[in-house]
Amino acid sequence: MKCVAQAGLYEARIPTGAPYKLRIGWADGWEEGADPYSFPPLLSHHDLHLFAEGKHRELAHMMGAQTMTIDGVAGVRFAVWAPNAKSVSVVGDFNLWNARRHPMRLRHDGGIWELFIPNVMSGSRYKYDITGPDGARLPLHADPFALASEIPPATASVVASPLDFEWHDEEWMARRSSFHAENAPLSIYECHVGSWRRPDKDGTRILTWDELKETLIPYVVDLGFTHIELMPIMAHPFDGSWGYQPLGLFAPMPRQGNPQQLASFIDACHQAGLGVILDWVPAHFPNDLHGMARFDGTCLFEHQDPREGLHPDWHTLIYNVGRNEVRGFLIASALMWLTQYHVDGLRVDAVASMLYRDYSRPHNGWLPNYYGGRENLESVEFLRELNHAVAEYAPTALMIAEESTAWPGVTRSVDSGGLGFTYKWNMGWMHDTLSYISRDPLWRRYHHDNILFGLHYAFSEKFVLPLSHDEVVHGKGSLLSRMPGEGGTRYAGLRAYLAFMWGHPGKKLLFMGAELAQWEEWDPHGELAWNMLDTPWGRGMHALVRDLNRLHRTEPTLHQRDTHSDGFAWIIGNDTENSVFAWLRYGDDGKPVLVVCNMTPVPRIDYRIGVPLPGWWAERLNTDADDYGGGGTGNAGGRSTEQIVSHGYEQSCVLYLPPLSVLYLQHEGGAG
Template sequence: MRIRQDAAHYVLPGGIDDLVHGRSSDPFAILGRHNMGRVDVIRVLYHDAARVRLVVERPRASPIERPMRRMDDTGLHVGTIPAGARYHLKIVWADAVEETADPYSFGLLLDEADLTLFAEGRHRQLDQLMGAQPMVVDGTPGVRFAVWAPNARRVSVIGDFNFWDGRRHPMRLRHAAGVWELFIPGLGPGERYKFEIMTREGHILPHKADPFARFAERPPATASVVASPAPFAWNDAEWMATRGRAQATDAPLAIYELHVPSWRRPRGDPDRIMSWHELAGELIPYVQAAGFTHVELMPVMEYPFGGSWGYQPLGLFAPSARHGTPADFAAFIDACHAAGIGVILDWVPAHFPNDVHGLACFDGCALYEHQDPREGVHRDWNTHIYNFGRHEVRGFLIASALMWLERFHIDGLRVDAVASMLYRDYSRREGEWIPNIHGGRENLEAVAFLRQLNETVRETCPDAMMIAEESTAWPGVTRPVAQGGLGFSYKWNMGWMHDSLRFFARDPLWRGHHLNEILFGLHYAFSEHFILCLSHDEVTHGKGSLLARMPGDGWQRHANLRVFFAFMWAHPGRKLVFMGAELAQEAEWSHEGEPPWRSLDDPLKAGMLGLVTDLNRLYRDLPALHMLDSDPAGFAWMIGDDTANAVLAWLRLAPGHAPVLVVLNLTPVVRRGYRVGVPVGGPWRERLNSDASAYGGSGVGNGGGVMAQPEPAHGQPCSCVLTLPPLAALYLQPAGEGS
């Protein structure tokens, strides 16, 4: 049917000038379909198109093309079609012809209930709601974009598909939630994009990457990338069904922390880093052989500056493109699980960097951060602090945590810099911080966020671990929220780490006078569910390697490190060491290098790896070493006051299992005829001697075991007489008893 051309159809509504010049906050008021009785008027904006034609789709006949009228030099094209008819566009460019659906022909995209949950900070799957979502709308494939920018005057999607022109795809604002949305037909996974944001004052901000992007360009490039919606191919159902038991507080937990880019350089090339596929092929068998139960990856969330090691992330929903695609990362996790290895990620909700393409001043105002630098800036790191008082910010962070745990099957998150979140005066001088509403220094909003985070994770992924890096004496970090705690599963024991490193750095001649430094940790060892940590922070920033801190000549330094590790594995608390420590690395860690793999030709280095491997095996195999790690009933002192000889001895205990006697000689002097009390008589077998020749030691010991006599000592009914090797630890168990 022929449609009468009415001049009224081509009368342009108000706001055209703002739309044409990229200032309009409501493009749908002008663009797209607008009914005028028996016809719909279609308006589209293509500044550089030679011609635009309407292709009217008819259910039982061929489509009909209708020309659109170009409205002077505005770039606006107007045409008419029968009311309600389906249509698409044929755009004639200077060098191509494009057929596409009209982005402004689609109705509201986001469900009101979802937007309400987002505004309340209670939407748990923002990775599926916000950002770039490939989908089919009304039979048309494309990508739905959604971004939170409530203070913006105008937000546009820009990318290669529109020549990064912010006038082409301005978005629609859903006012109640402050979320902008737009469906762009014809796009799919792999497209690069950003958001162009105009402030209320009319200024164009530097182009912003998508805070909810699930993939991004490899740095230093900064664009977001539309991720594939295809589900990952998981084969870890057995692991996921049983991991809760393997991560319980009475299970052995031995964690190998690593910085993925510098763990191993392909073919020794310092300019290359491993892909997830390459890492799976080399890391997994290494970790298996060394006996670790878990790996902990320093942050893999997309981050712009390599020198931050990932601790200044901007893509909290995207694994770094440095190592491959999200699917590649998922395949790495799947391979770890197939090998019986859990995966923990470092996760950073404490702060974010001020890169102009990131979250800082996202829509022209302090959106994710605080406006006042006394609340919103970390002077130590020159980064911004999340505003935990905003529902949307809390929801953003919690949804990120849940995505890693649910979508990527991550077994635990280590929450970085919790202490900096808990205190408003953290690393601030007088006058540089604002007290809370009660006049105190506690950050009540951050406390509420951490409790909400841990409660939500507990409800959603009850068998996943949440681990706090918390360096103060904040009470109840691992106590359930219902009991007034923060609700974490585990806490890094920073106090034990500092005291122990200080003690083992001392000259053995004086250690007897400083036993309190390593005895003090037993006063609070059972107050939380602790992880004993020797992390990356202890082997960088001028601190030197662990080995470099040990006193004495080369042999003594290695012996000191061996007895330190044996002390750590026998002490209550789960274990974590950073890569390179197991090799007795000489130099301080650098993210630009790699651990000294070639040093394993040295018997002292190979011996250290052998010791750590055996410690992990015994830690797993002997329940007394792990079952009661959070219970004082699992520990009993035998000797804690021998300051003259600098000898310590204790028992590790577990009901129904054989005890383990631990004896440390903290000097380079061999102690012969040294009596130690034990609970039962008869033969005791030497399960570990850190001075064994196989570890690079002197080989002094007890011939594999001793006989305990019914002679009371140290409050025990029996005792055994031992030869204590120099700078060494002994683990002994009653022979013949089950472990």
């Protein structure tokens, strides 16, 4: 070969179609291998067409770094979307991070640069060296489509082999539709795996997926939860964001292990009868220089106008979901987790911020939609398309919206004009009831409506009742610390609040630590207060959560009609003086459960409550029981009815209501 340019350009003539290799001399030796440019472009025109339309659902296999063998030569095909770049080179361990070695080819019809590089192996680190449309060379960018990444603070993408895992969850997957049916029990343990437990109490270490298989799964199963929800495990550059500012929507966070180990963890969950839900963030992304911000020198993934593209609360960038390629990028990410990793559902973060153009913005800080309104029509269409795609590719998966406003039809089907989510977090219920339970019991009588109001709209959507991580951070304190009173009164208050929640219509979500009666608020850099299990208060709260979940799963009355108004009936909602509430839960078997709440530290003796059926009402749960750390008072197993009219019923029971307690009683027949 002859050098034809001082910059290091060489040239040689080769007969058409003749196979050849390159032998390159370096200062420390010789390198021999196939020429990357002897291989033709590999992406099909059909792939490029679907990508440009935002309809390619398997971008995890099309884009990024894909290991493959071409004409008997093993290597990696790199593909990245940068339509406005003047040039793109892939740099990494395999070429000494030299941008002159592997400039990529532009496929004009898709704005995608691609190149197959022989002899690159899984585990190699890489980035993209991009020159913007103005000729300026940009900071090296990680791959938005990468399947793996370095452990922060390192920022390179990592070549990963396709997930090749032998699943053993056939029975779970075959039955998942019944587990996720509207009339099935759904009780979710929300978990930040990094701070759940620290190995040997070493704050610098976290449990791996293999270790979590042996510890976390049996713990959650023993507590009786049906699902575990993992706070975002997608690759993110800053641990302090807890995963809610991700830059690797196709890559699992490497701290806990590799993709195979993550798949093994999910497989073990399924074999133990436990579903897995992931938090997923399509609302915004951080502006790190190595990430997606101004990726090709232009606002590619984000909006250009900060009134649309900058999130004022989190100082992050907002995806331009009105652009086909961005919409397809996000939907393909969601489908990858649901299909390749067998994930059972996604909790979609910050949906409210997506639906409104003026969310958290001053009156002059946002742009109206085409019709002059505040609704974000592009986001609405994106969410509908997302949920339609999930229904097609993972029809039994759950899609849960964190949506804090009164947007109508969040859980209505797309075909009926809704957004198409399976469930919606009931943020209003959470804020109202936490406000009520945090007040001194002396003043609760004046805030009765905080409990009643949620039932006015409880069946307008399909709701999950969340007590999430957001309620135990940023100085809010733990759930226990928000209970008024001293000593055992606080524990009694939290026991009553949890039993109130489990008896209320709606599916359940509890953030880790509450089951231990943890005093301190959640510390993402520490671990849960496991020492509480050495105290009667902690053991009692743990036992109560286990029994609540057991009843929730085994007693159909407590879950079958969670989303239907005919599964609920008030008995007492107006006793403001005593702060007592009572209602009935109905299932399909005609054996109602009576839930009675005494929200004061004063016992209510000989409290008469009307009931619809005569006979024996068995006490199925009492939060004041000795086993829960309570005072051990109650109704000696139940009460028989008397032929005395009360609350509109022809018969009634006289009950003892322990202080700060909740009772569940179920009709078991017999004469009154």
